[in-house]
Amino acid sequence: MQNRSVKPIVILFVCLVVLSFMPFIIDPGSYKYLYNIFFIVNVTVLLATSWNILGGFAGQISFGHAGFVGIGAYTVALLHYHLQWSPWLALPLAGVVTLLAAVIIGSIAFKLRGPYFALSTLALAEVTKLIAEGWRSFTQGTQGVVVSPGPLLSIPSGGALYFVVSLWLAGFGILCALLIKLSKTSYFFLAVGENEDAALSLGINSKKYKLIALYISSFLAGITGGVLSVHTGFIDPSSGFDMVHTVEPIFLTMVGGIGTVLGPVIGTVLLVPVGEVFRSHFPTAHLLLYGIVLVVFARFIPKGIMGLFRKKKI
Amino acid sequence: MITSIIINGILIGLIYALLAIGLTVIFGVMRIINMFHGEAVMLGMYAAFVLFDKFGISPYISVFLTAPIFFVLGSIIYKFLIDPIPAREREITSLIITLGISFIFATSAMYIWSADYRTVTLPFSQDVMVFIKTRIGYPALISSCMSAVMIVGFYLFMSKTYMGRAIRATELDKDTASVMGVNVKWISIATFGIGVVLAAMAGGILSPIFYIYPFVGSNFVIKAFTIVVLGGMGSVTGALVGGIILGVAEALASTFLEYSMKDIMAFILFLGILLFKPSGILGGRTRL
Amino acid sequence: MNILEIKDLTKAFGGVVAVSDLNLSIREGIIFGVVGPNGAGKTTLINVITGVEKITKGSIFFKGSDIGKLPTFKRSLEGITRTFQIPQCFTGLTVFENILIPLLLRLPKQEAQLEAARIAERMFLKDDLNKQAQMLSVGRLKLLELAKAYATSPRLLLVDEPMGGVSLDMMDSLINLIKSLRDEGITILLVEHVMKVVVALADELVVLNFGKQIALGAPQEVMKRKEVIEAYLGDEYA
Ligand SMILES: Nc1ncnc2c1ncn2[C@@H]1O[C@H](COP(=O)(O)OP(=O)(O)O)[C@@H](O)[C@H]1O
Numbered sequence A: 001m002q003n004r005s006v007k008p009i010v011i012l013f014v015c016l017v018v019l020s021f022m023p024f025i026i027d028p029g030s031y032k033y034l035y036n037i038f039f040i041v042n043v044t045v046l047l048a049t050s051w052n053i054l055g056g057f058a059g060q061i062s063f064g065h066a067g068f069v070g071i072g073a074y075t076v077a078l079l080h081y082h083l084q085w086s087p088w089l090a091l092p093l094a095g096v097v098t099l100l101a102a103v104i105i106g107s108i109a110f111k112l113r114g115p116y117f118a119l120s121t122l123a124l125a126e127v128t129k130l131i132a133e134g135w136r137s138f139t140q141g142t143q144g145v146v147v148s149p150g151p152l153l154s155i156p157s158g159g160a161l162y163f164v165v166s167l168w169l170a171g172f173g174i175l176c177a178l179l180i181k182l183s184k185t186s187y188f189f190l191a192v193g194e195n196e197d198a199a200l201s202l203g204i205n206s207k208k209y210k211l212i213a214l215y216i217s218s219f220l221a222g223i224t225g226g227v228l229s230v231h232t233g234f235i236d237p238s239s240g241f242d243m244v245h246t247v248e249p250i251f252l253t254m255v256g257g258i259g260t261v262l263g264p265v266i267g268t269v270l271l272v273p274v275g276e277v278f279r280s281h282f283p284t285a286h287l288l289l290y291g292i293v294l295v296v297f298a299r300f301i302p303k304g305i306m307g308l309f310r311k312k313k314i
Numbered sequence B: 001m002i003t004s005i006i007i008n009g010i011l012i013g014l015i016y017a018l019l020a021i022g023l024t025v026i027f028g029v030m031r032i033i034n035m036f037h038g039e040a041v042m043l044g045m046y047a048a049f050v051l052f053d054k055f056g057i058s059p060y061i062s063v064f065l066t067a068p069i070f071f072v073l074g075s076i077i078y079k080f081l082i083d084p085i086p087a088r089e090r091e092i093t094s095l096i097i098t099l100g101i102s103f104i105f106a107t108s109a110m111y112i113w114s115a116d117y118r119t120v121t122l123p124f125s126q127d128v129m130v131f132i133k134t135r136i137g138y139p140a141l142i143s144s145c146m147s148a149v150m151i152v153g154f155y156l157f158m159s160k161t162y163m164g165r166a167i168r169a170t171e172l173d174k175d176t177a178s179v180m181g182v183n184v185k186w187i188s189i190a191t192f193g194i195g196v197v198l199a200a201m202a203g204g205i206l207s208p209i210f211y212i213y214p215f216v217g218s219n220f221v222i223k224a225f226t227i228v229v230l231g232g233m234g235s236v237t238g239a240l241v242g243g244i245i246l247g248v249a250e251a252l253a254s255t256f257l258e259y260s261m262k263d264i265m266a267f268i269l270f271l272g273i274l275l276f277k278p279s280g281i282l283g284g285r286t287r288l
Numbered sequence C: 001m002n003i004l005e006i007k008d009l010t011k012a013f014g015g016v017v018a019v020s021d022l023n024l025s026i027r028e029g030i031i032f033g034v035v036g037p038n039g040a041g042k043t044t045l046i047n048v049i050t051g052v053e054k055i056t057k058g059s060i061f062f063k064g065s066d067i068g069k070l071p072t073f074k075r076s077l078e079g080i081t082r083t084f085q086i087p088q089c090f091t092g093l094t095v096f097e098n099i100l101i102p103l104l105l106r107l108p109k110q111e112a113q114l115e116a117a118r119i120a121e122r123m124f125l126k127d128d129l130n131k132q133a134q135m136l137s138v139g140r141l142k143l144l145e146l147a148k149a150y151a152t153s154p155r156l157l158l159v160d161e162p163m164g165g166v167s168l169d170m171m172d173s174l175i176n177l178i179k180s181l182r183d184e185g186i187t188i189l190l191v192e193h194v195m196k197v198v199v200a201l202a203d204e205l206v207v208l209n210f211g212k213q214i215a216l217g218a219p220q221e222v223m224k225r226k227e228v229i230e231a232y233l234g235d236e237y238a
């Protein structure tokens, strides 16, 4: 029993350590484009995992991850801009501030059942974007905020640092998902997502579990936003609150396998590099591709790639 | 001054109401949130734009010409992509599928018409009339009146025709409706088609007074959701009341607060109503 | 000792009064039958006792304390659990997981797993243990409903029409099963359409019509009363 739950964590840890040596094997200085893709993959794994904890584990569909990412990104950018905080120090706070927004939205949206949660998260994403655009004295509006890397980031091969940091952040997200999956809590998440009436009648405090999922998810998404704004060095409302941050994690999780720990990872590792190449040749065409693949998977392969594997095993 | 703000608010509110009715009808009958509702509005706008640009057909006429196409589009999407989903997964899966469709439509529009802002400039676009000291643009006035006529028409359709009654019966109780001889499956397909038609018609009617661009739908979708929640999900009268409230609230906000507050009004109303009166202002008891 | 006391309970949906000024005392350890024609308010009574629906008027005492304001999940933790007339299972999960979930809330994981297997055996679900709940027939789903509810270790079990869709040969086993639950000390409120079942099982019986109590007493005796026969004949086409 004990062994079974320790094993996947050890495997995760070993993978992270081994991958951390990548910069010694492939030189980040000469493969900038490659490391850029690595970074995007890592960050997207974190975001997709975050969405999956809420949408896949607990069955609460979020259409507001763009809002969470934007809040996290602006937290880092504004702490840097107004108070000269190092972006790295501000990173945990990006998670915390996003979580606070989630506390507010959760207390409103989970009073009701049905589609209200999805709509409320969508409203949150739009409202925060409008605030970022409108509150010019604080956010500089559509002009955006520059996040200039501090001395820590001027290390010659910054690519390696970003790679390792984003790798371990992704690892942290996967660890969160894994710990949930291995605990009793995952069953209560499942129960709430499957049938809330039944869960309540059996003594499960459904609101509590929905909130736990939302809090973890929003924290991780906020961190994603924070690290994105450090990497880009610039944030404005349209990049921070880009709808893609909502659709991409849904899309990747659906393709990889919703509700599984590995699904979002597989989806991201397989598709984001393809998407990046596609994007550089046909700008915005990747959105069309996302839409088509999303519809096809949701309709015909709802369990995603992980589902195909599972069937063969049984 | 305040009367003129309110009159303008009511005029735009009527259009908003038409915008929301398609969404609320689909939700009422099938308990599905149609995430591509905004994109259906957008397609309606482009359809009106193209027919005006190429053939000089006024949007107020072309919305009737394109309606059958949108009906078929909506019905096909429902029949092949949503109806086959097992009932217990439908709530979540339909959200994701319709979200995917909204992306397909928005991105395709981007390819076909580019990201440029388009306008439909009618011969009387600059003309203004004055009514109780209120300056009202002709296109806005015509669009509002037409929305009002269509809302009344839809109301009559729902209360007087067999089809409308069958839709309402299905909305109240699927099992009973099907025992009474209503073909629930076909009614659902038709209702989805009708919902999409209403969205597209609202888009066409809006085209003379709004900029047209591929991602315009996301502006409307939140407004439509707000109205639906305000009026109570599934209620046509509620949508009318909700639309007018939103229109007036926006008009007041843009006058007395900063202009950018106008767009936030929808969210404030949305979250406020969820917080204080989730069944909608009419109490969720009205059908129709 | 009364485990449940219902005082002047009314539940109205707008104009429809589903339960009207009901007074009931349920002794601990008995099977308390609730019968009545369709729409009499039986399911609504269960919904109100479990907190799924808010009380319009009146109060409910469980083991002496007022539970009228507790949320559903807390009532279940206190020992009140119900089954649903239309089975509400976790359809995407296996039968084993369905039974396991309420146990995990109350026991360490390993004990919960052993107990789940034990309950499944007792509820005639052993062969279906690894089947997805959505694959089960209606009759089996009813058993799973009962198994899940039993897994919460209830003191008061509210059972809503457990025989609907159950095959005839299964019915006798189910009757014995419900009796054995009572003999374990669980108080059972049994809502049932099938007269034979109620008469065989109930220690005490209440008859509802249009939300009102029209008779209360020992089953054999109550079923003979004129007003009960009338209420049923008016509706008894099934
Ligand atoms: N959620 C509800 N909203 C409105 N009316 C309801 C609701 N639930 C039950 N009713 C009404 O209350 C009455 C009692 O229903 P119910 O308790 O289900 O009866 P039974 O279980 O005895 O067949 C019926 O007239 C029914 O239509």
Ligand SMILES: [Mg+2]
Residues within 6 Å of the ligand: C042, C043, C044, C085
């Ligand atoms: Mg009933």
